[in-house]
Amino acid sequence: MKADGVASIPAARRTKLEPEQRREFLKLLGFAAAGSAAVLSHPLSLSASEADDWNLAGVDAQQGLMLASIARLLFPHPELNDSVYVQVVRDIDADMGQRPDLAKLLQNTAATLEQQVGGDWLAASVPEQVQALKSIEGGEAFFYLRNRTIESLYRNPLVWQLVGYEGSSIEYGGYINRGFDDIDWLDS
Amino acid sequence: MSGSFSQQQSVVVVIGSGAGGGVLANALAQRDIDVVCLEAGRRLDMSEIVNDEAAMFGKFTWLDPRESSGQTIPGFPAWTCKTVGGTTLHWTASCPRMQAHEFKARSTYGAIDDTTLEDWPLAFDDIAPYYSAAEQLMGVTGTHGIERLPGNNNYKVLEAGARKVGYRQIDTNNVAINPTPRDGRGACLQTGFCTSGCVVQAKWSTLYTEIPRAEQTGHFELRPECMVTRIAHDDSGRANEVHYIDAGGTPRTQKASAVCVAGNAIETARLLLNSSSDRFPTGLANSSDQVGRNYMRHMIAGVVGRMPGEVNIHRGAHQAGIIKDERGYNPDRGFVGGILMLTVPFAPEIFAKFLQPNGWGPEYADILAHYNHLAAMLIHGEDLPQASNRITLHQQKVDGYGLPIPVVHYEEHPNTAKLREYALSRGRSVYEALGAKDVYDMVNVFPATHNMGTARMGSDRKTSVCNRWGQTHDVDNLFVSDGSLFTSAGCENPTLTIVALALRQADHIAGRVGRGEL
Numbered sequence: 044m045k046a047d048g049v050a051s052i053p054a055a056r057r058t059k060l061e062p063e064q065r066r067e068f069l070k071l072l073g074f075a076a077a078g079s080a081a082v083l084s085h086p087l088s089l090s091a092s093e094a095d096d097w098n099l100a101g102v103d104a105q106q107g108l109m110l111a112s113i114a115r116l117l118f119p120h121p122e123l124n125d126s127v128y129v130q131v132v133r134d135i136d137a138d139m140g141q142r143p144d145l146a147k148l149l150q151n152t153a154a155t156l157e158q159q160v161g162g163d164w165l166a167a168s169v170p171e172q173v174q175a176l177k178s179i180e181g182g183e184a185f186f187y188l189r190n191r192t193i194e195s196l197y198r199n200p201l202v203w204q205l206v207g208y209e210g211s212s213i214e215y216g217g218y219i220n221r222g223f224d225d226i227d228w229l230d231s
Numbered sequence: 232m233s234g235s236f237s238q239q240q241s242v243v244v245v246i247g248s249g250a251g252g253g254v255l256a257n258a259l260a261q262r263d264i265d266v267v268c269l270e271a272g273r274r275l276d277m278s279e280i281v282n283d284e285a286a287m288f289g290k291f292t293w294l295d296p297r298e299s300s301g302q303t304i305p306g307f308p309a310w311t312c313k314t315v316g317g318t319t320l321h322w323t324a325s326c327p328r329m330q331a332h333e334f335k336a337r338s339t340y341g342a343i344d345d346t347t348l349e350d351w352p353l354a355f356d357d358i359a360p361y362y363s364a365a366e367q368l369m370g371v372t373g374t375h376g377i378e379r380l381p382g383n384n385n386y387k388v389l390e391a392g393a394r395k396v397g398y399r400q401i402d403t404n405n406v407a408i409n410p411t412p413r414d415g416r417g418a419c420l421q422t423g424f425c426t427s428g429c430v431v432q433a434k435w436s437t438l439y440t441e442i443p444r445a446e447q448t449g450h451f452e453l454r455p456e457c458m459v460t461r462i463a464h465d466d467s468g469r470a471n472e473v474h475y476i477d478a479g480g481t482p483r484t485q486k487a488s489a490v491c492v493a494g495n496a497i498e499t500a501r502l503l504l505n506s507s508s509d510r511f512p513t514g515l516a517n518s519s520d521q522v523g524r525n526y527m528r529h530m531i532a533g534v535v536g537r538m539p540g541e542v543n544i545h546r547g548a549h550q551a552g553i554i555k556d557e558r559g560y561n562p563d564r565g566f567v568g569g570i571l572m573l574t575v576p577f578a579p580e581i582f583a584k585f586l587q588p589n590g591w592g593p594e595y596a597d598i599l600a601h602y603n604h605l606a607a608m609l610i611h612g613e614d615l616p617q618a619s620n621r622i623t624l625h626q627q628k629v630d631g632y633g634l635p636i637p638v639v640h641y642e643e644h645p646n647t648a649k650l651r652e653y654a655l656s657r658g659r660s661v662y663e664a665l666g667a668k669d670v671y672d673m674v675n676v677f678p679a680t681h682n683m684g685t686a687r688m689g690s691d692r693k694t695s696v697c698n699r700w701g702q703t704h705d706v707d708n709l710f711v712s713d714g715s716l717f718t719s720a721g722c723e724n725p726t727l728t729i730v731a732l733a734l735r736q737a738d739h740i741a742g743r744v745g746r747g748e749l
Contacts, residue, residue, distance in 0.1 A: 117591040118583070120600055173592070180589065189591060190584070197580040197599070198285055207603030208545055208579050211282035213430045217420030218383075218546035226384040228540030229391045229665070 081103045087165070089125050097129065101139035101146050107132045107166045109153055114192045116172055122205055130194040138191065145187070152184040232267065233446040233453070241488040242267050243749075244457050244473045247501070249317020250729045252493030253437025254368070257445035258737030267485055268442075268450045269475050271494070272314035274455045275438065280428040284578050287427035288674040291320045295630045297497070300640035302675065303338075308639035309528070309679040311495045316438030318495065318680070319726070323425050323550035324407040324434045325573060326371045326727040328362050331355035332560050333569070333613070334590070336719035339560055345614040345644060347525055350688045351718040352699035355418050360455050361731035369407035369435040369730065370414055372551075378410050379403045380419060382525040383547030385574045388538060389607040392661035393572075395555045400555035406572065407435035407638055407727075408548055414440070421547040421575060429634035457483070458632050461516055461707070462490050462506040470515075470709045477634055482604040489740065489749045493712040493733075496526065496682035500715060501637040503686065503696075516686075516703035521696050523622035525684040526639070528721040530612035530647050532655060533575065533673030534587060534661025535605055537598060542606045544576040550609070550724075557657065558722055566649040568613030569722035572658055575609035585676040598669075606667075610658055611681070612650045617642070622685050643678075686715035700739040701732060708749055712736055 087108060094104035102110065105167040107129075115123075121194050139145045152162070159175035160167035167175075179185045203210050212218055236242050245256040247268040256266045275290060291314035299308040299689045312318045334351040366374040373379045380403045382390065393401045408425075411418045419433040432439050445451035453599040456478035470490040477483050492499045500523040506515035514522050552574030559569055572639075579602050580610075587595060598605075620642060623636040643651075652676070659670045689695025692704035701716050705711045712733050714725045721728070743749045 052665045118596045118599070119593050120596055176591075189589075190560075193580055193583040194285075197578070197583045203579065206579050206600055207541070207543065209543075212422045212424070213282050213420070216433075217422035219419070221546075222543065223383045223421040223423075223547040224381060224387065224542070226387050226542065229387055 047103060087115060087125055087128075089129070097132070099133065099136040102132060102136045106149070106153060109156075110135055110149070112165065112172070113176065113188060114196070116169070116176060117189055117192050118196055120202070120205060123202065127196065127201055129132060131192050134195040135191055148184050148187070152179060155179060232449060234449045234451050235263060236267055236452050238483060238485050239469075240265070241486040243489045243491065244269060244485055244487040245493060245712070246473070247317060247493035247495070247498075247713065248315050248437060248442060249312070249321075249454065249493065249495070249713070250319050250437065250726045251490065251733045253316065253441040254730050254733040255491055255493065255712045255737050256451060257437075257441035259740060260445040260451035262741045263448070263450055266445070267410055268445075268451065268453045269457045269459050269473065269485070270315050270455045271458045271498075272312065272317075272455065274315040274453070275320070275428070277430075277432075277439070280430050282422060282424045282427065282430065283426070284427050285580070290314070291428065293498075294653050295555045296628065296636045298625055298628065298636060298638040301642045303639055303641050304676070304678045305526040307678045308641070308681055309497055311497065311682065314438075315442060315453065316436045319436040320428045320438060321426050321680075322726055323724070324747045325550040325553075325724040326366065326369065326405045326407050327553070327555075327571065327723040328405075329355070329721040329723050329728055330558065330569070333719065333721040334358075341634060342667070343567065343615060343646060345617060347618050347694065348615055349689055349694065351720055352688050352695075356726070357699075358731050358735065361735045363729065364441075365727055365730040366405070368734070369727075370409055370416075371407050371727070373405045377413070379550055380406060380408060380410050380551040382552060382695075383421060383574070384542050384645045385547065385576060385606055386552030388536070388542055388570070388573050388665065389552050389554065389608055389661065390667045391646045393556075395664035396554040396660045397433050398554050402553060402670070403551045404553040406548065406551050408432040408551070412707040414442060418442075418508075419548055423545045423547055423549075426682045438686045441657050444533060457536060459494075459502060460505065460632060460634055462492075462502065463508065464515070464706065466507065468510055468706060470706055477577050481534070485741040489708040490712065491710040491712045491736075492686075492715075495639050495713055496685040496715040497622055497639060499711060499713055500685035501624065501634075502725065504622070504624050505634055511705065516696055516709055518705050519693055519696060521687065523685050523686050524618050524620070525616035526620040526622055526641060526682070527616055527684040527717065528641060528679035529681045529720060529722070530610070530614050530643075530651050530654070531677050531679070531681070532651060533577075533585075533607055533677070534610065534655060534658035535582070535607045536665070536667035537601060537669045537670045537671075538604050538606050538662065539666050541603045543603050544605055544607060545578065547576075548592055549576055550574060554661075557654070561733065564653055566646045566653065566717060568615070568646065568650055570650065570654045570657075571722050572608050572661070573608050573611065574655075577607060586671050588676055606662060608626070608658055610654045611722050611724070612647065612654055612669050614647045614685070615644050616684050616719060617644060673705075681714070683714040683717035683720050683725055685709040685719050689718060701736045703740075710740070
């Protein structure tokens with residue numbers, strides 16, 4: 044039995060960050076400052092030349108930018124740097140290696156969406172893009188994109204940090220001494 | 232040290248190593264009865280158990296194909312486990328006893344259209360001593376002098392809201408989780424990963440209790456990664472062989488003096504159906520045509536409150552929090568069956584998928600950005616047995632072992648729909664009483680984890696598969712040893728009752744072995 048193993052778990056404690064410290068910490072982790080011009084004016088602040096460097100197998104730069112912008116439209120967190128959404132594209136690219144039908148499904152979907160916004164997806168306004176996405180809700184491609192974005196985004200430790208999920212706790216000794224019962228607003 | 236038995240030696244073969252199979256096998260081995268346990272899944276090393284839900288899902292979940300039919304989750308009708316320890320790796324360790332009246336469901340509730348409701352062939356008093364033994368074995372809090380766990384934040388929210396709406400029976404539940412070191416296992420550190428396997432072994436699982444203890448007797452051999460394909464019988468109709476495919480893919484045959492099936496309600500029924508013969512053309516022990524029928528899974532729904540302050544729901548033991556006020560029989564509510572409300576946490580990914588199954592956009596993302604403000608409960612309600620809710624074999628599709636895959640069909644009874652609406656409104660009121668900014672329902676999004684009834688016990692061999700000992704009516708030395716036995720579902724998590732029934736069955740089998748009958 045491993046009962047004696049319990050004692051060897053590090054007793055490290057992660058202390059709660061004050062709001063100011065938390066913002067600094069988030070910045071260090073690659074979060075954009077909330078409300079920055081880039082994220083408000085356009086869902087993506089990336090360029091095609093940057094996308095060229097992603098080195099994806101089945102997704103070209105233009106399509107990659109479009110997929111990243113869709114991921115941000117689906118689950119827009121203004122504090123998140125575009126790189127977090129680019130990770131969604133990398134995961135889609137990896138899926139394509141497993142699912143031969145996926146590339147075609149997404150190509151057809153891209154064509155439908157571009158038609159909806161009258162041509163260039165990245166040049167369209169956010170309301171136009173949202174309207175276009177609504178038109179494919181309920182379809183197979185939308186289901187895939189929503190699910191894939193969730194599994195990529197909400198398994199990402201950067202996103203956990205943002206929303207306040209603390210992930211693996213055993214290396215800190217669980218929460219028995221780190222706030223499992225620290226709620227302080229119930230009596231007020 | 233572990234026993235080792237030849238395939239030619241007639242032993243008791245236990246199929247499955249979870250709450251039913253693991254407990255039964257150890258109880259027999261402790262009495263010097265030779266047991267071979269065939270387990271379809273792999274034996275995880277403790278170093279493979281980590282605080283990572285997605286990783287653990289892949290390590291212990293039963294992922295072989297199953298077909299969904301009716302109101303079941305497409306492609307994944309049930310979340311069962313394929314691993315040494317079975318669902319005791321994944322379970323929350325919630326251990327409420329079933330209530331006395333729930334063993335007399337037909338007498339208590341009366342005749343209800345479109346159900347096959349019956350009383351159990353045993354009473355609460357028959358099982359009470361085994362409940363007590365099971366609680367002691369597993370170290371259930373709030374029993375036998377074992378203190379209860381302290382409440383976590385999610386519990387404190389549940390309790391405060393429940394008191395405001397007038398509930399009184401609220402506590403941190405009876406859970407098979409050590410509050411202090413006990414029985415060679417560590418104390419709960421409130422890691423928040425109960426359902427991903429407990430790293431500190433505070434949560435009882437047969438993986439590190441019953442299985443190694445059985446091995447120490449020398450009367451038990453575990454064969455992991457061995458998928459049973461068929462149970463065969465001799466000319467007299469007694470089970471005499473268990474056919475399986477071993478870890479290397481080689482077909483094997485183990486001689487058996489008795490066979491006990493504990494593969495969880497779907498696989499147990501599937502194996503019996505796959506074991507048809509000239510004598511049992513519709514499936515082994517299926518002269519009643521009840522194998523696979525009366526499949527029950529509980530009404531399960533989530534209620535999530537967006538609270539005015541931080542909750543940090545992910546910290547702490549999952550179901551160490553319960554409201555019991557609604558569990559009784561109270562037809563004034565407009566339905567029969569009881570309701571339990573229990574604390575439950577979810578990781579951000581699960582909320583993102585299911586808070587609104589089609590949710591997206593800025594408002595939805597804003598809810599998720601306030602993950603640390605969410606409180607949640609899981610509601611369990613009794614659902615009623617129906618002949619048409621059943622496990623059948625797919626006519627064409629086979630799995631990697633070449634076996635027809637199971638089709639899981641479930642439709643909600645109108646009583647269950649009424650129970651659900653009532654339960655959701657009561658659950659919502661708990662969070663609204665504390666000034667929740669919003670409350671969300673999570674309905675029809677979870678795969679079934681409580682699977683019951685598919686080889687049920689009964690006094691009448693025409694309407695049941697097994698007798699009060701879990702022995703099949705048709706085959707003298709064939710037993711069912713898992714939740715398939717449940718005559719009705721109650722509203723409680725089924726594991727404690729499965730363990731109690733397994734201990735009771737072990738007494739019965741040992742007695743028969745002692746008398747030379749098996």
